[in-house]
Amino acid sequence: xxxxxxxxxxxxxxxxxxxxxxxxxxxxxxxxxxxxxxxxxxxxxxxxxxxxxxxxxxxxxxxxxxxxxxxxxxxxxxxxxxxxxxxxxxxxxxxxxxxxxxxxxxxxxxxxxxxxxxxxxxxxxxxxxxxxxxxxxxxxxxxxxxxxxxxxxxxxxxxxxxxxxxxxxxxxxxxxxxxxxxxxxxxxxxxxxxxxxxxxxxxxxxxxxxxxxxxxxxxxxxxxxxxxxxxxxxxxxxxxxxxxxxxxxxxxxxxxxxxxxxxxxxxxxxxxxxxxxxxxxxxxxxxxxxxxxxxxxxxxxxxxxxxxxxxxxxxxxxxxxxxxxxxxxxxxxxxxxxxxxxxxxxxxxxxxxxxxxxxxxxxxxxxxxxxxxxxxxxxxxxxxxxxxxx
Amino acid sequence: xxxxxxxxxxxxxxxxxxxxxxxxxxxxxxxxxxxxxxxxxxxxxxxxxxxxxxxxxxxxxxxxxxxxxxxxxxxxxxxxxxxxxxxxxxxxxxxxxxxxxxxxxxxxxxxxxxxxxxxxxxxxxxxxxxxxxxxxxxxxxxxxxxxxxxxxxxxxxxxxxxxxxxxxxxxxxxxxxxx
Numbered sequence: 001x002x003x004x005x006x007x008x009x010x011x012x013x014x015x016x017x018x019x020x021x022x023x024x025x026x027x028x029x030x031x032x033x034x035x036x037x038x039x040x041x042x043x044x045x046x047x048x049x050x051x052x053x054x055x056x057x058x059x060x061x062x063x064x065x066x067x068x069x070x071x072x073x074x075x076x077x078x079x080x081x082x083x084x085x086x087x088x089x090x091x092x093x094x095x096x097x098x099x100x101x102x103x104x105x106x107x108x109x110x111x112x113x114x115x116x117x118x119x120x121x122x123x124x125x126x127x128x129x130x131x132x133x134x135x136x137x138x139x140x141x142x143x144x145x146x147x148x149x150x151x152x153x154x155x156x157x158x159x160x161x162x163x164x165x166x167x168x169x170x171x172x173x174x175x176x177x178x179x180x181x182x183x184x185x186x187x188x189x190x191x192x193x194x195x196x197x198x199x200x201x202x203x204x205x206x207x208x209x210x211x212x213x214x215x216x217x218x219x220x221x222x223x224x225x226x227x228x229x230x231x232x233x234x235x236x237x238x239x240x241x242x243x244x245x246x247x248x249x250x251x252x253x254x255x256x257x258x259x260x261x262x263x264x265x266x267x268x269x270x271x272x273x274x275x276x277x278x279x280x281x282x283x284x285x286x287x288x289x290x291x292x293x294x295x296x297x298x299x300x301x302x303x304x305x306x307x308x309x310x311x312x313x314x315x316x317x318x319x320x321x322x323x324x325x326x327x328x329x330x331x332x333x334x335x336x337x338x339x340x341x342x343x344x345x346x347x348x349x350x351x352x353x354x355x356x357x358x359x360x361x362x363x364x365x366x367x368x369x370x371x372x373x374x375x376x377x378x379x380x381x382x383x384x385x386x387x388x389x390x
Numbered sequence: 391x392x393x394x395x396x397x398x399x400x401x402x403x404x405x406x407x408x409x410x411x412x413x414x415x416x417x418x419x420x421x422x423x424x425x426x427x428x429x430x431x432x433x434x435x436x437x438x439x440x441x442x443x444x445x446x447x448x449x450x451x452x453x454x455x456x457x458x459x460x461x462x463x464x465x466x467x468x469x470x471x472x473x474x475x476x477x478x479x480x481x482x483x484x485x486x487x488x489x490x491x492x493x494x495x496x497x498x499x500x501x502x503x504x505x506x507x508x509x510x511x512x513x514x515x516x517x518x519x520x521x522x523x524x525x526x527x528x529x530x531x532x533x534x535x536x537x538x539x540x541x542x543x544x545x546x547x548x549x550x551x552x553x554x555x556x557x558x559x560x561x562x563x564x565x566x567x568x569x
Contacts (some may be wrong), residue, residue: 047480
């Protein structure tokens with residue numbers, strides 16, 4: 001009994017659309033015919049987090065300066081259209097909820113959504129800061145201990161902003177951003193509509209990563225201690241959790257596993273120095289990762305040897321966890337990593353540090369990469385971003 | 391009164407309701423099961439409608455109605471099993487998910503579509519929900535043309551409109567499964 005689906009109530013088409021979990025499937029559904037398109041909203045608001053894209057400099061001419069790599073589409077590079085106003089003189093230092101975090105030279109903070117090409121401004125970091133612009137290329141930083149030191153703009157870009165994470169898309173009313181700045185010692189947040197960033201009184205040093213989960217920000221330091229920050233009220237409330245045993249490694253990342261578990265991912269990097277100049281780095285490559293799960297009752301980080309079907313994405317982005325079975329062409333039990341070195345904008349040789357670490361055998365599969373600073377020192381370094389239509 | 395193998399007689403003594411499919415076949419079901427179909431519930435909520443009245447379901451085939459009744463009967467049983475005990479709840483939930491998966495797995499594309507229309511017409515929220523999810527799974531990573539054929543919908547976009555859509559999000563139209 002053939003059925004005439006053009007006579008379907010709109011609610012039914014909408015119910016089917018609501019069960020679609022992948023954005024590309026949603027777009028293709030809307031492309032079927034007029035009656036589907038008019039029944040199904042332009043912007044889906046129900047999608048779970050999508051598989052991240054890898055934004056890459058192509059090392060080519062200015063017209064195709066930036067591309068993205070979609071793990072599902074036969075691993076092909078796709079050209080990314082970025083308005084000149086955005087790409088010119090901006091420096092990429094993070095991504096969260098599908099928005100890239102860009103610093104201007106002035107310095108302002110611009111958020112750019114590569115999927116929708118929307119942009120959004122956040123208050124500039126200098127508005128509160130202990131960093132004064134001395135001239136176009138240098139900053140004078142007043143450390144809380146009373147010490148003053150200088151940083152070039154490029155050094156600032158590389159190391160001043162360690163991480164920026166959001167509670168949600170900046171378009172939502174409850175938007176809050178948290179930043180780890182001044183290399184890793186200062187936490188600052190701003191809520192939607194704020195004109196300046198608010199500092200969180202320092203309770204932890206060497207903050208390495210932060211995530212947002214269940215209305216709270218979780219921040220980890222290089223030894224694995226966790227600061228739980230509640231910035232929902234008028235003043236921030238911070239509690240520190242010090243798990244037994246200090247962690248080692250070169251970088252720490254916090255990831256929400258997706259199964260309500262807090263994971264710690266430790267990155268170990270092999271660094272090679274120049275024979276002649278011992279301060280010059282000639283190679284910076286990730287060797288391996290270790291993964292731990294928080295046991296809250298002790299508290300303690302417990303090593304886990306397998307992620308099952310999960311894929312974790314770490315780097316300068318706000319960490320993401322996905323299930324490989326939800327997406328074609330993806331491998332579970334892997335950590336997809338992008339460059340997180342402190343000299344993305346300085347002259348260091350070699351390729352960017354990218355790849356796929358497989359927990360099963362500890363091997364690393366390479367992702368397309370290119371030479372650091374190949375074409376232009378303003379090229380955006382590789383970063384993961386989750387395509388987000390909101 | 392038809393009484394085939396798919397419609398075992400309800401217990402003697404329990405209240406029953408008669409439902410008539412589009413081909414005239416009559417199904418006698420326990421009242422609790424019949425009330426899962428919101429359309430049927432509304433039918434009896436009207437004043438003065440006696441429970442002996444046969445409910446005409448003109449838009450539902452007997453095949454679809456038989457499956458709907460079978461699902462609702464199991465759903466009512468499972469709901470009775472769950473209660474305050476978290477363990478029992480969990481088990482009932484798993485059994486229900488197994489039931490849904492089995493129903494969906496056996497159905498052809500035409501069958502699923504027919505069930506969706508039936509569940510929509512009969513207003514059975516839970517059933518409609520998992521059937522829509524099943525359809526979402528069936529069109530996952532499929533081309534636009536495949537989705538059109540699945541729903542038997544004509545492409546009524548102009549060539550210009552279509553080209554514009556494809557250019558705006560070119561990446562979304564690549565990497566689909568071969569039809």
